[in-house]
Structures are given as C-alpha cells and as structure tokens.
Amino acid sequence: MPSALINVPAKAKRGSVIEIKTLMSHIMETGYRHTASGDVVPRDIITSFTCRFNGTEVFRADLYPAIAANPFITFFTTVTESGKFEFEWIGDRGFSETAQASITVE
C-alpha cells in the first residue's frame, strides 16, 4: 500500500485557521516519456485530491502531468468543531487511497 504522510494539528482553538499538509507516495509518470526502444511510458498520475471534514468537502484539487512525483499538497482551513478529516487521492490505473486525521477543537 502506498504511504501517505499527513500533518494536522491535534488541537486547535475554535474558529482558528489551521494548516494541513499531505504527502502521497506516487510516481506521477507524465505519459510524455519514451523508453530506450521508443515506446511511450503510459501516463500514471494522481488526478484528484479531496479533503472532507466530518463528511463535508473543504478542499479539492485536480492534478496534472506537470506535478512532481510524491505530490505535497498543503492548504488552510478553519475549524469550529472537533472531528475527523478524511483525505482521498484518485488517479490513473484505478489508483485510490485514503487517510484520516482527527482534531480536537477547544
């Protein structure tokens, strides 16, 4: 299973802005490269990343071949209640991975 690294603060003040950082293991093969014998190396990239908080989508990104291997996606959000972030990466060749992180809001 591909590894993911997630950085979500364990605690936050109600209404404060928090930064979320995610790193997903993926080769992000562009589809533009050729092997020594001239065959195209088929495209194999992550195409979409989504983050939900307690079921509601809070962030989404579409990814393209120009994005480097092992995409590192960071973004900010605000939290008003304790709960769970769910992350989902979807890509070529049926790639589908999820990860979770909880936060306590005080």
Place this chain on the structure above:
Amino acid sequence: MKIAVCIALLTAMAGTSLAAEIPLSERRSGYSFMSPDTRAMQDEDTANPGMLFVLDGEALWTRKAGGADKACADCHNDARISMKGVAAHYPAFEKALGRPVDLEGRINLCRTNHQQASPFAYESRELLALSAFVAQQSRGMPIAAGDDPELAPFVERGHALFMQRQGQLNLGCTNCHDDVWDKKLAGSAITQGQPTGYPLYRLEWQSLGSLQRRLRACITGIRAQAYDYGSPELVELELYLMSRARGMPIETPAVRP
C-alpha cells in the same frame, strides 16, 4: 551550457595548486548550500518525501522473506535500538569477503546469507527503503567510518580515486569538491560532496537515490565511464567520502536539489 562551464572551470583551474583537504571547521553539508524552501522540506518529516521510503522500509523490516522465512526484525528486533548508529560506521570491513561493504551491500548479505533470499537490485525501491530506514536510525549521530585498521588500504584507494583526474574533461573529484566547493556550476552549488544524507531524495531524480547513484552521476558528468553499481571502486570512494566527513551528523533521509 553545462559542458561549456565545465571547460571554463577546467581552464581556470589549470594553474591552481594541488588540493588540500577541507579543515574540520570548514566542513559543510550540502544542506547548507540549499534554498530555504528545500531546507524546509528536509527539516519537516511530513514534508520530506524521503520519509515515504522510510515508512516503506519500516514495513519491509517486519516482512518475512526467503528460504529461511525470517524477517529482519526476527533477528534484529527493534531497529530503533539494534540499528542505532550502524549507518554512521559504514562502509565497514567484511571479513568473509576481505573488503569493505556499504550499507546496501550489508543488507543484501543478510538477504542472501541469513534470509536465503535473492539480493535486492541496486536502486530498487526495496533496497532504498530498507537502507533509508536503517540509516534514519543514525540521524544526528556523528559519522565514524573508516576507523577499522583493516580498512586503511581501502580508504587510501578511495582517496587516490578522489584525487585522480579522469574522463574527457580530465577532472578529479577533488578539483570540484575540495578546490571550488564555494563556486557554482551551471547554476548548481558545487558543494563539498559530503555523503551525510544518503540515501536521499533528490528533486531532480524525483526519487530517493543511493550514494552510488550520486557518484555515478558525477563520474558521468566529467565524461568518464562510471563504475558499475556495487563495484569495489564505488565502495572505496564511499568509504573515503565517509572518512573525510568524520564527525559530521547523518541526515538521512536528506533532500537535495
């Protein structure tokens, strides 16, 4: 572009005197030449893509393999204890072979001798992951390779290779990494060529890579024929670099441009 700069460099250096080793107080990791952004990437484990390989290595550590059906953990238990400081002493002398082996070579000896499994290929994800996981247990510890008196002739040979001019550009490692480490080559910092971070995540490679891969890239850069992966010459160069970096802290998994 790169070639033109190399040639200019070569010409500029034609008159300079022979290199002297960098004094201890002036030794600098490649880290110190990097931009703040790249440093930040190395500094934070959840931003450092090398950590993805460390996680894979941690999983492989407990996976049974080979005719012996044993995992690394079955013999070495908790890597945080058993592998602490190990990488700082590599390459180490291997009695059975009568020559030094690097960390990757050592892991492959355990694969063949102790797990009765086939060795991992050089630069395979498995070997990079396991060596990153093992070396990360030495993070922050001072490099102390090359002490063993049996290694002396091999350190000497590595040193000779480091000094030797070679390739179409007729440059030795020393001409860049001892003489002009504070200069740039086609926009990249030349650096002192310190081996402190390996295996490391190189942005240009978009992957983790071993010290041997880095050395082969420099040898190809001076337009010489690179030694094969696992060749005695590359291990001797690694050994010399590690003894030259004595006292510098291990950074594995480092990030480099």
